[in-house]
Amino acid sequence: MNKSETDLNPQPLTWKDYLVVSSLLFGLFFGAGNLIFPLHLGQLAGAHWLTAMIGFLVTAVLLPLLSVLAVSITRSQGVYDIGRPLGPAFALVFMVLIHATIGPLFGTPRTATVSFTVGLAPLLPANWAHGGLLVFSAIFFLVAFIISYQESSILSSVGKVLNPLFLLLLMVVFFLAILNPMGATANQSVTAAYQHNAFFNGFLQGYNTMDALAGLAFGVTIVTAVKQMGKTTPKSNAKVTAKAGILATALIGLIYVVLIWIGATTLAKFKLSPDGGIAFNQLVNYYLGRAGQVLLAVLITVTCLTTAVGLVAAFAQDFHKHFPKVSYHVWLVFTCIASFLTANFGLDTIIAWSTPLLMLLYPFAMVLILLSIFSPFFQRDPQVYVWTVALTAVAAVLDMIAAFPPVISQTAWAKAVGTWQQQFLPFASLGMDWIVPAALGAVIGLTLHFVSQAHLKNAKTKYAHSNN
Template identity: 65%
Template sequence: MEEIERDVNTKPLSWKQYLVVASLLFGLFFGAGNLIFPLHLGQLAGANWGMATFGFLVTAVLLPLLAVLAISASHAKGVYDIGKPLGNSFALAFMVLIHLTLGPLFATPRTASISFSVGLQPVLPKSATKPALLIFSAIFFILAFIISYKQSTILTSIGKILNPLFLLLLFSIFLLAAISPMGAAKNQNVTAAYQSAPFFNGFLEGYNTMDALAGLAFGYTIVSAVRQLGKTSAKSNAKVTARAGVIATSAIGVIYVGLIWVGATTLNQFKISAEGGTVFNQIVTYYLGDFGHALLATLVTLTCLTTAVGLIAAFAQDFHRSFSKISYHGWLTIMTIVSFITANFGLDTIISWSTPMLMFLYPIAMVLIILSISGSLFDHDPVVYFWSIVFTFIPAILDMIASFPALVSKQAWALQLRAFQLQFLPFADIGMDWVIPAVIGLAIGFIVHFYHKQRTN
């Protein structure tokens, strides 16, 4: 324990070292897929884009950083350890659900469908969309599989050139939009949901980035990088991660603010799109023409491929570690095939079915992050975890059912549950009905913990 609690390197880190950690954090939390949700949010929020942005930044920027800090503060090596105070069965189930969400069910197939919707779909006739997506996603995942199978670092090297190019393209769009905006964001129409609760709807939209879940699943990479710099105690490790995190998340936050504002300005020129991929292509083509579209399509496809390789490899490694009867390459094959199948349902369908899972996982993840960071206050007592999660679990399940597509949410039993939810749980209409139960559960957990502690003393 002594080795963990004392720093190997007692000297302050240099700015260069902080920037290395910050760039790792930036890479973990920002990819091409993250561009479509703030743009879509801007279109939905219209004139209320400012308040919606605050909500979005909480779950898309602050919460992912807290997730990595939770890994650092609790000495966890991943999402399994974060859930372990509730028992091995819960920890395993939580880890599997998060990896399935980040893996073959939603995030990984989304990399192919976003590339397709931004690059090829706009130039194809509607009748050719499905066969073209089938061919495109097959090539995309065959490449991802080969690179992951050989554990090649070629995309990491390419990424060092791609990412600056991508950011240069993005800031060019911001500059052009500032010089010649499509319209004034403050004068745009506001959709019904964003008229009454722009902050909370922006908060919920941030779930779609899945970055808080990624922070729990892959945050140990960042923590390990900081430890390699000699900051091996939990306190200094968290402090370095937090400082580097401020640099990384500030950069991401600036990009998100720019994207949401640009999204709001597009309403003078374009209709609200079903997802942000369409509007992203429209914006780039509007300002940079066909050359801009071609450049965007290339950069998005390559950066999404890089993300897909990382997700496929991480999924295979973690599942091989937990279910070792199947080899790394076996899990890699399963992950690739399922991701390919899911990608062919299309981006709209993937997003509509991922929303219920995120409405369920995010409240539980948020509570676990808070408990992991503040665990020293109650000695990481499993009793506090138990009561907090039990009270969070019920409204999270109800939110999941309510947010399913009509195939599920409009069933008679689902409508009865929704009526019960709206009647008895405050803030159910804005998807925040888990907050009060979670606080009550936390209070009960603290009372039980300190009662037991007093009795044993």
């Protein structure tokens, strides 16, 4: 057997090894958005929380796990390699858009706005909100910059202590909420969007966690960690990643289930909040009071800061790799300043403007993840990718236009495009109109692949016979 087909470590990994990889996966995926969006989903879905939760778990738990497996199976070194079958230009644009989305445009600024909105803002007078966010985010990203610049491990070491404390605080709130629920979920009101389409709206809400995009961007970290344990072949690497991923995502999924349920129960005591940050603050104050709020402020700030350091460093490293004329430190300055500026638009604005880009990127991400996982069956043939992604792009662009805030989506041209979309694309009203074009593209691409393979096989046979 070829050495490349055997693992450096042929022995089965221990449970401790699996827990190490699982904790790495948990740290990769669990951040600021993972707290606020499921809680808000519960408030939006009310009595229909269970159906909405199932949809949410597909995009917020299953899809991120599949994204890491896609990186492992294709032996990718990052998100660029996932898009490489479509050519270097597409791969580069896709990489830039993914990193911009989970980085300075939306994901990284959210670490500051969530920690301020959930942790610090409730302790300040209402008229200090804007000035407080300005000062807090400036200090927040200055600290993130300093730690990332020196590539220090201080914060990650502190995070190993304080992040578990944050989870412990969360578990205490969960225990109190289960022991003494605010109300019965069956009696809570359901917003209009969740009256009949709770599953699909929950599915779309899962986009906001951005974890599938994060899995594509940072999945190589997990794959590398598994390789360092001696599982070097793609098959065994994917197997270990899957087992560890199931452990990590099962814990995240359990947290989501409880958060969504609690979100639905809060409607018995509080009005529907504009975002999950306010709802989370109300929840902690209800069960733990002022002391709990102070503890929450400290723990969530450190947790979010740990995430921010990882995001700004990853952004700078990946952009320096693909644009080497600009140094790592210059890219670091850029992403920290850009994240600071974006953060000061506030959490609601960030969410409103991130939604259109997520509606564009997630269909691409989903089809590329699935194509990557099944790529061994069609030898990663580019024509399968091209047809599938090209037809997906049409619906994804239309969904992006429809998801823009009213300043764009309510213009005459956007309304005209939306009318055409609703008339001719199935599932457009659910925001899922990319499914049929993607499936059609996959069928066309696979048909062309297998037909060309058959022709090639026949040609080889004829050539062999002619030489006999």
